[in-house]
Amino acid sequence: MVTQLVEPTEKLVYQRPDSLAELYTHYCPGCTHGTAHRLVAEVLDELRLQNDTILVASVGCSVFSYKYFDVDAAEAAHGRACAMATGIKRVHPDKIVFTYQGDGDLASIGLAETMHAAIRGENITVIFINNAIYGMTGGQMAPTTLPGQETTSSPFGRDVRLTGNPIHVAELLAAIPGTAYSVRRSMHDARHVLQAKKAIQTAFTVQQQGLGFSIVELLSSCPTNWKMTPNEALSWVRDNMLPVYPLGDYKVPESLQSTKRGKRD
Amino acid sequence: MATGRIVIDVERCKGCELCLEACPQHVIEMGNFFNGKGYRPAMLVDPRHECTGCALCAVVCPDGCITVYRDVPAPKAQPVLKGVPA
Amino acid sequence: MSKELLKGNIAIAEAAVRAGCEAYFGYPITPQTELLEHMSSRMLELGRVFLQSESEVAAINMVYGAASAGARAMTSSSSPGISLMQEGLSYIVGSEVPAVIVDVVRGGPGLGNIQPSQGDYNQLVKSAGHGDYHPIVLAPANIQEAIDLTVLAFDLADVYRTLVFVVADGTLGQMMEPAELPPMRALRPRPEWALTGKGERPQNIISSIYLSADLLEAFNQKLQAKLALIAQREVRYEAYQLEDAEYVVVAFGTVGRIAKTAVQNLRRQGIAVGLFRPITLWPFPEKQLSELADSGRIKAFLVTEMNAGQMLQDVRLAVGRDVPVHFYGRMGGVVPMPEEIETALAELVNGNGRLPKTILEGKNGHPTR
The missing domain is CATH 3.40.50.970 (Thiamin diphosphate (ThDP)-binding fold, Pyr/PP domains)
Structure with a gap:
């Protein structure tokens, strides 16, 4: 018998992760919410966590994230994702519980719930999208809006004398003993996207190891409300957000510090 | 240099052009047609087979519509050794 | 146990x-x-x-x-x-x-x-x-x-x-x-x-x-x-001495319990009063109260609460227009004594279904419509 072997001529290098649902998202073209979703889903796939993960979605542009991820999911009230996640995690300490929240949800209306989840050292992971604006309601000033940035509710530019300065969530939460992991990453180019993914992977690992509260702040774009093309918006993240929001590891558990740390650039 | 190809899910693509900017080989272009959602999707236009399968396009794609393949080099012919006992 | x-x-x-x-x-x-x-x-x-x-x-x-x-x-x-x-x-x-x-x-x-x-x-x-x-x-x-x-x-x-x-x-x-x-x-x-x-x-x-x-x-x-x-x-309520009652006090929770003492005291004097105590505030026992009002026997209802008359509205909706519904309430954390409810009920009985002017003008009594 003669067997003819056919050599493979190509290999699969990258495909859409299983933890993302097949559904088309409602996000605007070029919105990095989609990128962040993909990264989280890739990490869930790679750590084989899809079947043991519970997502708590928030209110804002990412309100439908509960159906964009193919995992068990809840939709929390505005700002309350960390409280809801606490309830879920306390009932299922052996499951992976994460929230996906924007800056209005987490840093404005939900700051108390977020801070106290960190203070309790709640063993959950928070994916925090900072795009310096309220997206869903149409581009109002967020607590993360840059000084001087024009929004529909700061039409003359954010006046820090009237509204204060942008809130630095990663630094703020790093100061809390219950926080095990707090870093800031960006998604403005491929290299930074890959660094963001690594951080998300570390955050979930922190939770798997039961080390406490973990948060990854992701600098993101909002082309629609910034009134830019998607590529212009990414340049705006690089040129305007990075100087205000330095990337870096603000807190990393000692046991994980041997791994290569993200570069502050 | 490795070679490869990408497959873009044109119905999922929103035509944001982030992959165009990310592609170091400049082999992605916007299609001259509209998909079901009304966007001009990105397309691989690679007549000279310059795509390296680096996947940077997929890394920046917010909609997860790019699948990347890299060519596997054909195995080199094994030299036939004579006079060596089996 | x-x-x-x-x-x-x-x-x-x-x-x-x-x-x-x-x-x-x-x-x-x-x-x-x-x-x-x-x-x-x-x-x-x-x-x-x-x-x-x-x-x-x-x-x-x-x-x-x-x-x-x-x-x-x-x-x-x-x-x-x-x-x-x-x-x-x-x-x-x-x-x-x-x-x-x-x-x-x-x-x-x-x-x-x-x-x-x-x-x-x-x-x-x-x-x-x-x-x-x-x-x-x-x-x-x-x-x-x-x-x-x-x-x-x-x-x-x-x-x-x-x-x-x-x-x-x-x-x-x-x-x-x-x-x-x-x-x-x-x-x-x-x-x-x-x-x-x-x-x-x-x-x-x-x-x-x-x-x-x-x-x-x-x-x-x-x-x-x-x-x-x-x-x-799921409607639940307590009906106490309602079989032959002509006057009915409607009260829930603690006040229902206090009102029961008032009803017992008046019964001892031979007065035909009873207590209707909703246990489910929602669903409200609307049908049961309505049937009671429609029995033709009830001369008046007295709703008593530790508020300004919140359940009163639901009682009025259930009872309708044919039987008067009066109110006696205390507010601000004041708990009514059984005697207060007893007095209000007794006045109602003496007034043949109407509260006398003195009670109507009191700070806690609400005039009937």
Whole structure:
């Protein structure tokens, strides 16, 4: 018998992760919410966590994230994702519980719930999208809006004398003993996207190891409300957000510090 | 240099052009047609087979519509050794 | 089992434990704090979930999370704390997850005081969150009933996947009397809709969002059908000496108990009075009151509450225009004495169904329409 072997001529290098649902998202073209979703889903796939993960979605542009991820999911009230996640995690300490929240949800209306989840050292992971604006309601000033940035509710530019300065969530939460992991990453180019993914992977690992509260702040774009093309918006993240929001590891558990740390650039 | 190809899910693509900017080989272009959602999707236009399968396009794609393949080099012919006992 | 001397708040807490409450979240507020304190040791002893939250807002959302995760979950608070929870209450109903909440009512508005009150009737029955729904509201009048209704609250919450309130007031929360606790039940298994990690099954989602108007209307119609079923099946009330009564006092909770003493005293004088005590404030025993009014025997109703006349509106709706409905209430944490209710009833009897002018002009009496 003669067997003819056919050599493979190509290999699969990258495909859409299983933890993302097949559904088309409602996000605007070029919105990095989609990128962040993909990264989280890739990490869930790679750590084989899809079947043991519970997502708590928030209110804002990412309100439908509960159906964009193919995992068990809840939709929390505005700002309350960390409280809801606490309830879920306390009932299922052996499951992976994460929230996906924007800056209005987490840093404005939900700051108390977020801070106290960190203070309790709640063993959950928070994916925090900072795009310096309220997206869903149409581009109002967020607590993360840059000084001087024009929004529909700061039409003359954010006046820090009237509204204060942008809130630095990663630094703020790093100061809390219950926080095990707090870093800031960006998604403005491929290299930074890959660094963001690594951080998300570390955050979930922190939770798997039961080390406490973990948060990854992701600098993101909002082309629609910034009134830019998607590529212009990414340049705006690089040129305007990075100087205000330095990337870096603000807190990393000692046991994980041997791994290569993200570069502050 | 490795070679490869990408497959873009044109119905999922929103035509944001982030992959165009990310592609170091400049082999992605916007299609001259509209998909079901009304966007001009990105397309691989690679007549000279310059795509390296680096996947940077997929890394920046917010909609997860790019699948990347890299060519596997054909195995080199094994030299036939004579006079060596089996 | 035998009776033991129990404080109301602690009896409710222990009843919840024995009913299989798996997760408790709460924030201290007088006059319900002993309930939280009891849970803080008891739940941990049993390896269950207890957490003192940073606020009532967080507490209700933790309950929402734990209930979504498939646990029997509860919180307890008092009036201003319940006001803070309103948003979460609505999400719980909108997502159809079961939850039990105990409200040990205190005087309002604002910070008010920590004395007993029934000023939360409207807050619980009429407006416990935005949207078209009522929670089930159970109103015990003594500690035994508080225990029994707490157990029932968990069962009703599960059967209908909805929000159930047990409403007590500071009197019931703080007083002690002999009562019997139920046997310890095993924790119930997780419902199939719960968030447990999807494993090999399709994804479960707990959400209250329906972006399309048609879908949201369809959900609301389903919700209304469920509420109609609850209204049909779950009405509970106490009818005391109503068989031959010509005058009926309508009161709930602690006041119902006080009014019963007044009725007993007047009965001893040969006066045909009775007590109608709603146990479910929602669903309200509307049909039963209506039938009573239609019997042709009742000369007048006297509604008495520790508020300005909140249940009064529901009684009037049920009774209609043919029989006069009068009101006697105390506010601000003042608990009426049996004699006050007795006097109001006696005046009603002497006035042949009308309250005399002196009572009408008094600060607590509301003139009939």
